[in-house]
Amino acid sequence: xxxxxxxxxxxxxxxxxxxxxxxxxxxxxxxxxxxxxxxxxxxxxxxxxxxxxxxxxxxxxxxxxxxxxxxxxxxxxxxxxxxxxxxxxxxxxxxxxxxxxxxxxxxxxxxxxxxxxxxxxxxxxxxxxxxxxxxxxxxxxxxxxxxxxxxxxxxxxxxxxxxxxxxxxxxxxxxxxxxxxxxxxxxxxxxxxxxxxxxxxxxxxxxxxxxxxxxxxxxxxxxxxxxxxxxxxxxxxxxxxxxxxxxxxxxxxxxxxxxxxxxxxxxxxxxxxxxxxxxxxxxxxxxxxxxxxxxxxxxxxxxxxxxxxxxxxxxx
Amino acid sequence: xxxxxxxxxxxxxxxxxxxxxxxxxxxxxxxxxxxxxxxxxxxxxxxxxxxxxxxxxxxxxxxxxxxxxxxxxxxxxxxxxxxxxxxxxxxxxxxxxxxxxxxxxxxxxxxxxxxxxxxxxxxxxxxxxxxxxxxxxxxxxxxxxxxxxxxxxxxxxxxxxxxxxxxxxxxxxxxxxxxxxxxxxxxxxxxxxxxxxxxxxxxxxxxxxxxxxxxxxxxxxxxxxxxxxxxxxxxxxxxxxxxxxxxxxxxxxxxxxxxxxxxxxxxxxxx
Numbered sequence: 001x002x003x004x005x006x007x008x009x010x011x012x013x014x015x016x017x018x019x020x021x022x023x024x025x026x027x028x029x030x031x032x033x034x035x036x037x038x039x040x041x042x043x044x045x046x047x048x049x050x051x052x053x054x055x056x057x058x059x060x061x062x063x064x065x066x067x068x069x070x071x072x073x074x075x076x077x078x079x080x081x082x083x084x085x086x087x088x089x090x091x092x093x094x095x096x097x098x099x100x101x102x103x104x105x106x107x108x109x110x111x112x113x114x115x116x117x118x119x120x121x122x123x124x125x126x127x128x129x130x131x132x133x134x135x136x137x138x139x140x141x142x143x144x145x146x147x148x149x150x151x152x153x154x155x156x157x158x159x160x161x162x163x164x165x166x167x168x169x170x171x172x173x174x175x176x177x178x179x180x181x182x183x184x185x186x187x188x189x190x191x192x193x194x195x196x197x198x199x200x201x202x203x204x205x206x207x208x209x210x211x212x213x214x215x216x217x218x219x220x221x222x223x224x225x226x227x228x229x230x231x232x233x234x235x236x237x238x239x240x241x242x243x244x245x246x247x248x249x250x251x252x253x254x255x256x257x258x259x260x261x262x263x264x265x266x267x268x269x270x271x272x273x274x275x276x277x278x279x280x281x282x283x284x285x286x287x288x289x290x291x292x293x294x295x296x297x298x299x300x301x302x303x304x305x306x307x308x309x310x311x312x313x314x315x316x
Numbered sequence: 317x318x319x320x321x322x323x324x325x326x327x328x329x330x331x332x333x334x335x336x337x338x339x340x341x342x343x344x345x346x347x348x349x350x351x352x353x354x355x356x357x358x359x360x361x362x363x364x365x366x367x368x369x370x371x372x373x374x375x376x377x378x379x380x381x382x383x384x385x386x387x388x389x390x391x392x393x394x395x396x397x398x399x400x401x402x403x404x405x406x407x408x409x410x411x412x413x414x415x416x417x418x419x420x421x422x423x424x425x426x427x428x429x430x431x432x433x434x435x436x437x438x439x440x441x442x443x444x445x446x447x448x449x450x451x452x453x454x455x456x457x458x459x460x461x462x463x464x465x466x467x468x469x470x471x472x473x474x475x476x477x478x479x480x481x482x483x484x485x486x487x488x489x490x491x492x493x494x495x496x497x498x499x500x501x502x503x504x505x506x507x508x509x510x511x512x513x514x515x516x517x518x519x520x521x522x523x524x525x526x527x528x529x530x531x532x533x534x535x536x537x538x539x540x541x542x543x544x545x546x547x548x549x550x551x552x553x554x555x556x557x558x559x560x561x562x563x564x565x566x567x568x569x570x571x572x573x574x575x576x577x578x579x580x581x582x583x584x585x586x587x
Contacts, residue, residue, distance in 0.1 A: 067410045093412040100410075104403040108332060120324040121411045161407075171410075 026075030037224035053221030097167035103158030124165035151178035325421025346437025369453035392475025
């Protein structure tokens with residue numbers, strides 16, 4: 001199932017100032033391999049933007065190009081108001097934060113020394129370092145060598161270095177790798193605080209359930225191309241995947257319910273311990289609810305398609 | 317290009333070498349070897365104890381030509397490729413630092429560590445033996461130390477170039493060892509082989525200039541030909557043109573050996 005980019009936008013007329021990140025027909029070819037094959041993206045200021053795709057879809061390559069670590073074969077990339085190919089991109093780098101997947105830090109330095117090192121390189125104030133360690137829950141370990149850190153602690157230290165200098169744009173590649181549930185929860189609370197402060201956040205994750213309720217917009221990549229872009233709700237509507245409706249009934253009213261559903265959407269529901277479960281086409285939702293409401297419902301649950309469902313739909 | 321990122325990276329590299337006692341270990345190696353040579357270098361002739369600065373330098377030159385290039389190559393071979401292989405290069409280059417600044421920062425930090433260990437290691441000998449040396453001898457000895465520093469810096473540049481060119485640490489270490497073998501052992505054998513094979517047909521000033529293609533030979537020329545007595549000892553005075561005896565000129569050639577590999581590395585260190 002495929003869809004184009006939600007909305008109608010003339011790329012050439014896009015005002016770069018509206019968006020924190022603009023990609024125009026970006027391509028990256030490694031010989032015959034088309035890692036990125038004509039990507040157009042506009043990421044608004046102050047949004048949490050998810051970039052999802054299967055392994056080899058082009059996410060990491062896109063990240064590297066947006067950070068200026070690799071040059072696109074063709075196309076234009078503008079981040080924080082500067083073209084990545086321009087000689088001024090260095091100044092833009094001071095406004096960026098980057099947490100790579102499987103962040104590697106220096107084992108022989110302490111947590112605090114690590115932040116000091118990156119702060120000096122970034123031109124950030126050294127006095128930011130201790131509060132940042134505290135923010136990511138590493139204040140107690142700041143003087144310990146990184147070689148003594150667990151994977152989760154390294155990930156948190158990596159996140160702290162990404163926050164140095166108060167970045168305007170954050171690139172986070174699989175940021176919750178190695179974090180326990182509490183740390184993941186704290187991480188997304190911090191992310192929302194940053195977003196509310198106006199930071200633009202680009203995030204990738206293979207754990208789609210984590211992203212589902214936390215991103216403002218997302219793009220689904222497959223085979224180097226953007227298959228869909230928009231909010232989660234927009235993509236749900238674009239994919240037109242059915243809802244799942246679960247109904248708990250008083251007593252034995254299954255037969256009436258089944259009759260009603262058959263007449264409206266011609267579907268045979270599956271029995272559950274407390275009632276029935278069935279798929280409902282999105283456009284028939286209201287008619288179905290109106291038909292089954294008088295039939296003695298104890299409880300009803302509407303389950304929207306998950307990001308995972310949509311992802312598999314667009315990736316096919 | 318900005319100075320601050322270079323200094324930041326250099327300071328970290330130098331601090332790492334101090335912390336892991338690399339500087340101390342190498343300084344001890346240099347001190348130990350040079351003291352042993354200074355005192356026991358004449359044991360084969362039945363003489364023990366400090367003899368003359370010329371003889372001591374001549375013996376130390378032979379030692380340093382083997383040791384310093386090896387130490388410098390092993391110090392620098394993974395400066396860049398190590399970051400790439402470890403996965404930290406991308407994070408570094410996402411910061412406001414250029415590839416050239418990163419490379420120079422690495423070079424200067426390692427160069428400072430190597431220079432410090434060379435100065436301390438050989439300087440200790442001067443402190444212990446200064447009573448046996450007159451001003452002229454001390455001058456020549458410090459000249460030897462300075463040329464040893466230049467030799468180390470030249471091979472460190474070659475190591476940085478290897479680190480940029482190599483795809484992984486294993487290849488880089490192989491290239492570093494190969495470079496050592498070539499410059500320290502093979503190069504002179506090739507030249508001697510050409511001389512012998514051709515029956516000395518191509519011997520002469522122009523042939524002698526070929527020695528400048530090897531920083532180890534430039535170091536040898538710098539030390540051997542700055543000391544009249546040693547020149548005689550080596551018996552090569554009849555072979556070498558007088559222009560090669562200029563320490564300033566040879567120092568300039570060594571500077572080229574320091575700068576050129578770094579320029580090449582900068583050209584090849586691309587995204």
